[in-house]
Amino acid sequence: MILAFNKPYGVLCQFTDRSTPPRPTLAGFGLPPGVYAAGRLDHDSEGLLLLTDDGALAHRLTDPRHKQPKTYWVQVEGDPAEDQVAALARGVALNDGPTLPAQARRIDPPPLWPRDPPVRFRKTVPDGWLEITIGEGRNRQVRRMTAAVGLPTLRLVRVAIGPYRLGELAPGQWRHCD
Known part of the structure; x- marks a missing residue:
């Protein structure tokens, strides 16, 4: 499964944050369980973030050798x-x-x-x-x-x-x- 997500400004590309105070994460957007970000997008950047439940697919999407x-x-x-x-x-x-x-x-x-x-x-x-x-x-x-x-x-x-x-x-x- 691949999901396209429009990451808002200020949201971290992870599901938890241990900082104090906690910052917004992917957990607040009703994403299906078991998915994780295939790659990163800085908290101060916006736009397309791909999420998947398939580790091999995540590797193909993010590894520079595959030149996406x-x-x-x-x-x-x-x-x-x-x-x-x-x-x-x-x-x-x-x-x-x-x-x-x-x-x-x-x-x-x-x-x-x-x-x-x-x-x-x-x-x-x-x-x-x-x-x-x-x-x-x-x-x-x-x-x-x-x-x-x-x-x-x-x-x-x-x-x-x-x-x-x-x-x-x-x-x-x-x-x-x-």
Whole structure:
């Protein structure tokens, strides 16, 4: 079984949290018993999270050797210039080594739900949107990539993992994929 879940901002990709005070987890969304996240999405990121009850399938979905591309819509601080987008596409140098080339392009602001809390708006600092597809899955990779080219990430929404798409799922909703 594979489930697509639209992970809201601020929710952890696990079912328990031992911190004080406890933070929101997957346990609060009525997911079927026995499923677990196939991969991760940071608490401050939103969008598509796949869950499964099949360990072998989870491995195929998350192991970099299987190269499941992951697509993100990224709101960045600044107006992305062509050379910045081209640098993302070529791959950028991070402190843990260069990234593989990515697909990167400017996009119009996508039709997304409001984020809670909202992204901070500043009249004097423009923002823009990118669509970035990567085949790796390093810790906070997309955020570090955009920062490396001078475009700090304001909002990060994963919209696809391989053939699986977020589609019309609202934050906190899930559906069966198989």
